[in-house]
Amino acid sequence: MFQFVFKCLKGKSSSPPPPTTQSFSTVKNHTEQTQTTEMKLVWSPELASKAYIDTVKLKSGEKLKESGTAELLAAMAAGWDAKLIVEAWSHGEPIGTSIGLAVAARHTCGRHVCVVPEERSRLEYSKSMMGYGVVEMEVVVGEAEEVMVALKGVHFVVVDCKRRDFARILRFARLSHDGAVLACKNALQRSITFSGFRWLGVLEKGTRVVRSVLMPVGQGLAVAYVGSKSGTGGSKKDPSRWIKLTDQESGEEHIFRR
Numbered sequence: 001m002f003q004f005v006f007k008c009l010k011g012k013s014s015s016p017p018p019p020t021t022q023s024f025s026t027v028k029n030h031t032e033q034t035q036t037t038e039m040k041l042v043w044s045p046e047l048a049s050k051a052y053i054d055t056v057k058l059k060s061g062e063k064l065k066e067s068g069t070a071e072l073l074a075a076m077a078a079g080w081d082a083k084l085i086v087e088a089w090s091h092g093e094p095i096g097t098s099i100g101l102a103v104a105a106r107h108t109c110g111r112h113v114c115v116v117p118e119e120r121s122r123l124e125y126s127k128s129m130m131g132y133g134v135v136e137m138e139v140v141v142g143e144a145e146e147v148m149v150a151l152k153g154v155h156f157v158v159v160d161c162k163r164r165d166f167a168r169i170l171r172f173a174r175l176s177h178d179g180a181v182l183a184c185k186n187a188l189q190r191s192i193t194f195s196g197f198r199w200l201g202v203l204e205k206g207t208r209v210v211r212s213v214l215m216p217v218g219q220g221l222a223v224a225y226v227g228s229k230s231g232t233g234g235s236k237k238d239p240s241r242w243i244k245l246t247d248q249e250s251g252e253e254h255i256f257r258r
Contacts, residue, residue: 042081051104055074055075058103069097069221070097070100071100074099074103076223078107078108082156083108083109084113084176087113087115088114088169089115093160095125098125102134117144148169151174154173154176155179156180156183157183158185161184170202185220186218189220199212207226209226211224
């Protein structure tokens with residue numbers, strides 16, 4: 001499985017410490033160190049294997065949803081040595097992927113940031129993660145789009161296509177200048193994958209998608225590899241325009257400003 005991905009994209013304590021919780025307004029100061037960390041997008045089979053196996057062990061004996069997806073995303077994030085891993089999560093969603101990403105961050109000595117919309121989601125997420133032995137976590141409460149703007153130098157992004165705002169989350173992600181990997185779960189459920197969904201239609205103008213693939217994992221896992229950007233400065237502001245995405249199954253339209 002690891003070779004396939006590469007070719008397509010080239011113990012609990014008795015009183016666990018509380019999870020790190022921030023509002024999106026405080027995230028900017030915490031991202032400065034991550035920005036200066038250079039990322040070399042070189043595939044590491046060793047890290048990928050370790051993250052995969054550890055995720056399987058952590059989930060052993062538990063009936064978690066997203067079987068297969070969590071392990072694969074853990075292997076990908078660790079294999080690409082992602083130093084800043086970001087996911088969007090909300091009340092009622094499966095926790096399997098979050099566990100895998102936390103495992104990956106441990107192997108890369110990086111950050112795993114989970115963005116939640118409100119306090120209820122934060123409490124549910126924290127409780128679920130601690131139930132699987134993950135006691136150190138970084139949870140940011142706020143609107144996903146606003147938080148994504150504050151998190152700069154992102155190397156690995158995971159979003160669920162079932163979310164109404166999944167396109168905006170990708171659009172506002174401030175990706176690393178050294179490249180990044182984007183993953184969309186449940187891509188087949190919305191029927192707006194490669195027949196109607198285009199990566200370049202939702203990403204920031206100037207973003208270079210080197211490779212993309214739709215994997216038959218879960219309900220479809222769409223993955224894109226974004227190439228590095230030249231220079232160290234931020235991107236210039238471009239005139240905004242409206243982007244429309246249509247769900248070919250329900251006919252629902254999603255309109256947002258680019």
